[in-house]
Amino acid sequence: MAIEVSPSQENLRLKDAARYLGVSRPTLWRLQQNDPRFPQVIRITSRCCVFRKSDLDAYLASKLEVSA
Incomplete structure (x- = not known):
């Protein structure tokens, strides 16, 4: 199944996604x-x-909803 990536959406590379979430x-x-x-x-x-x-x-x- 191919997922299209829209140029208008912000996409994060793995390093940037990890930094965004605060994990390695x-x-x-x-x-x-x-x-x-x-x-x-x-x-x-x-x-x-x-x-x-x-x-x-x-x-x-x-995750916030579950913990609240």
Whole structure:
């Protein structure tokens, strides 16, 4: 299944997504593999992956709702 990346959406490379969430890159991968609610990575090429910033924001909001 191909996921289109819109140029109008802000996409974060792995390093930037990890920094945005305040975790390390290995923790980012661990979250992506083990948490079913965590946003899926979008593969641009075989060596380039991004996360949509809006998906990460929604994930963080859902984590706040659960903890409240």
